[in-house]
Amino acid sequence: MTRRGTLYGLGLGPGEPDLMTVRAHRLLASATHVAFFRKAGRPGQARRIVDGLLPAGAVEYAMEYPVTTEIALDDPAYNEALSAFYAESARQLRSLSDAGHDVVILCEGDPFFYGSFMHLYTRLVDTHPVQVVPAITGMSGAWTATGQPITWGDDVLTVLMGTLPEARLARHMADSDALVVMKIGRHIEKVRRALTAAGRLEEAWLVEFATMPGQKVVRLADAQGRIAPYFSIVLVHGQGRRP
Amino acid sequence: MTRRGTLYGLGLGPGEPDLMTVRAHRLLASATHVAFFRKAGRPGQARRIVDGLLPAGAVEYAMEYPVTTEIALDDPAYNEALSAFYAESARQLRSLSDAGHDVVILCEGDPFFYGSFMHLYTRLVDTHPVQVVPAITGMSGAWTATGQPITWGDDVLTVLMGTLPEARLARHMADSDALVVMKIGRHIEKVRRALTAAGRLEEAWLVEFATMPGQKVVRLADAQGRIAPYFSIVLVHGQGRRP
Numbered sequence: 001m002t003r004r005g006t007l008y009g010l011g012l013g014p015g016e017p018d019l020m021t022v023r024a025h026r027l028l029a030s031a032t033h034v035a036f037f038r039k040a041g042r043p044g045q046a047r048r049i050v051d052g053l054l055p056a057g058a059v060e061y062a063m064e065y066p067v068t069t070e071i072a073l074d075d076p077a078y079n080e081a082l083s084a085f086y087a088e089s090a091r092q093l094r095s096l097s098d099a100g101h102d103v104v105i106l107c108e109g110d111p112f113f114y115g116s117f118m119h120l121y122t123r124l125v126d127t128h129p130v131q132v133v134p135a136i137t138g139m140s141g142a143w144t145a146t147g148q149p150i151t152w153g154d155d156v157l158t159v160l161m162g163t164l165p166e167a168r169l170a171r172h173m174a175d176s177d178a179l180v181v182m183k184i185g186r187h188i189e190k191v192r193r194a195l196t197a198a199g200r201l202e203e204a205w206l207v208e209f210a211t212m213p214g215q216k217v218v219r220l221a222d223a224q225g226r227i228a229p230y231f232s233i234v235l236v237h238g239q240g241r242r243p
Numbered sequence: 244m245t246r247r248g249t250l251y252g253l254g255l256g257p258g259e260p261d262l263m264t265v266r267a268h269r270l271l272a273s274a275t276h277v278a279f280f281r282k283a284g285r286p287g288q289a290r291r292i293v294d295g296l297l298p299a300g301a302v303e304y305a306m307e308y309p310v311t312t313e314i315a316l317d318d319p320a321y322n323e324a325l326s327a328f329y330a331e332s333a334r335q336l337r338s339l340s341d342a343g344h345d346v347v348i349l350c351e352g353d354p355f356f357y358g359s360f361m362h363l364y365t366r367l368v369d370t371h372p373v374q375v376v377p378a379i380t381g382m383s384g385a386w387t388a389t390g391q392p393i394t395w396g397d398d399v400l401t402v403l404m405g406t407l408p409e410a411r412l413a414r415h416m417a418d419s420d421a422l423v424v425m426k427i428g429r430h431i432e433k434v435r436r437a438l439t440a441a442g443r444l445e446e447a448w449l450v451e452f453a454t455m456p457g458q459k460v461v462r463l464a465d466a467q468g469r470i471a472p473y474f475s476i477v478l479v480h481g482q483g484r485r486p
Contacts, residue, residue: 013264019377022268023261082486110383111392118392119486125390134262134387134454136377140353144377147368149354149361156415157402164397172399175418183397211377242362243325 002100005033007093007124009111010104011135012049015212015231019141020049024133027104028053033096035061035089036106037116045231046106061096061103063089073163082119090123097128109138114161114182139180141210142233145217151178155238162187162234166194173198178238184228191234192220203236245343247372248276250336252354252364253347254378255292258455258474262384263292267376270347271296276339278304278332279349280359288474289349304339304346306332316406325362333366340371352381357404357425382423384453385476388460394421398481405430405477409437416441421481427471434477435463446479 008027013019020028028034028050038044044062054060066085071078096103111117111132124130139159143150151157158176160169161183173179173195181191184206195201204220209231218226220234251270256262263271271277271293281287287305297303309328314321339346350360354375367373382402386393394400401419403412404426416422416438424434427449438444447463452474461469463477 014377018266018269019264021256021262021264021379025265026261079484079486086486110379110387112386112394113383113392114394114396114398118395121392122485132387132390134257134379134383136264136353136379137383140356140377140380143355144353144375147375149356149364151355151357151402152361153357154404154406155357156404156407156411158419159394159400159402161397161399164399168399172418175415176401241322242365243322243329 002098004129005097005099005101005103006129006131007097008102008104009107009117009121009130009132011107011109011111011133012046013136014109014138014141014210015045015049016141017049017053019136019211021133021135024135025053027133029055031055031058031102031104033059033061033101033103034106035063035093035103037063037065040064040067046108049108050106061092086119086123090120093120093124094128107135110135113137138210138231139182139233139235142180142207143235143237145207145210145215146205146235146237148237150180150235151238151240152242153240155240157238162191166190169194170197173200173236177240179204179234179236181234184232184234185230186227188226188228188232195220195234195236200236205235205237206232207235208232245341248340248342248344248346249372249374250340250367251345251347252350252360252373252375254350254352254354254376255289256379257352257381257384257453258288258292259384260292260296262379262454264376264378267378268296270376272298274298274301274345274347276302276304276344276346277349278306278336278346280306280308283307283310289351292351293349304335329362329366333363336363336367337371350378353378356380381453381474382425382476382478385423385450386478386480388450388453388458389448389478389480391480393423393478394481394483395485396483398483400481405434409433412437413440416443416479420483422447422477422479424477427475427477428473429470431469431471431475438463438477438479443479448478449475450478451475
């Protein structure tokens with residue numbers, strides 16, 4: 001019987017290639033099978049990060065998200081479409097493992113911190129060998145880009161998604177020292193209103209494309225009317241004890 | 244006039260040497276001057292991580308924390324002792340930079356996420372060239388060690404220090420989906436009481452020495468009476484939307 005191949009959930013970090021780990025770099029340099037998520041018709045951010053790092057002859061598997069833009073997030077059909085997609089992607093990965101192939105699955109940021117990989121992970125880990133390689137989170141790339149520490153001393157840090165209801169955002173924003181808000185995109189005006197309600201707007205920064213080409217760091221209050229791209233993070237720095 | 248040397252705040256990640264970044268590895272391999280914090284009489288965790296990675300002849304500067312165990316945290320003398328220590332360490336780094344030396348300052352985890360480096364950073368960045376190299380946080384090493392994703396979908400994640408008052412801990416624990424509690428040590432019983440008050444004790448994991456020799460992952464409820472070492476993190480995983 002063929003030894004099953006290992007499926008690596010490989011964190012790539014925030015975007016700049018030399019911010020991936022030594023372990024990730026080594027696994028990429030010897031990869032024979034590489035899988036990654038992307039939107040249909042797009043090159044995909046994870047794949048872009050490893051440009052020039054894969055060996056010639058590595059076989060690539062693009063896992064293309066189903067088009068769900070016309071389905072509301074809370075419509076059961078949305079979850080069903082995604083669920084079928086993850087099930088099919090997992091099936092393909094299992095068959096590669098069963099054939100004895102190690103597969104490197106590219107993950108933006110850290111594989112266990114939000115993201116899509118974990119939906120494969122839960123479908124694979126009970127039956128096939130899976131290894132997760134942690135990585136620098138996108139938010140760490142963002143706070144480094146601001147040139148200011150995010151948390152000091154006993155600061156409380158809360159990580160929020162821009163997709164949450166405005167009242168819940170505002171409540172956490174008022175009750176935390178440092179803040180990270182991800183999944184901004186078209187939610188930016190809601191995030192701005194919630195920060196204003198919490199009295200934190202003046203302290204907030206908007207970071208776009210942290211550690212990537214096109215990186216931009218601006219005060220959120222100075223970015224009125226700005227449409228934030230997907231790779232945007234809003235930050236409020238903590239002000240804890242500093243001897 | 245000599246060109247001033249660059250002071251690198253070099254994040255080393257959670258502990259395992261191949262979980263540092265390619266950039267950190269390259270800077271270490273060519274380092275001529277290396278500074279790091281440690282307790283007096285101890286080798287220091289940051290220095291241990293780079294064992295065998297520094298070039299022969301690299302000059303090392305151990306910055307030894309003042310002994311403050313007999314001073315209460317809220318006594319002004321505590322802050323004064325630390326402040327004088329950071330001022331003196333920064334003075335030494337400035338003089339190395341002025342002499343044209345690049346200095347690699349070793350940081351456990353990510354330099355801008357809690358930690359000591361930022362107290363040097365604020366004393367150096369206005370006058371001398373400083374570059375920060377982000378890294379995997381200790382908490383990311385810890386959730387990877389549990390083999391479970393920490394956050395899904397729209398989960399709210401709150402990062403807390405075990406040094407906070409019990410009531411504030413319990414309030415955040417009840418109001419967040421996923422939790423990370425750091426600086427556990429002798430605060431473990433308070434953290435356990437706060438989790439119990441918030442109804443979250445049964446979901447909590449204790450991770451000791453994540454990604455390091457001696458790594459241990461146990462349910463916190465099964466670790467009654469355990470004295471947690473300094474490198475301990477308590478985690479509660481989020482349970483967000485999973486298609």
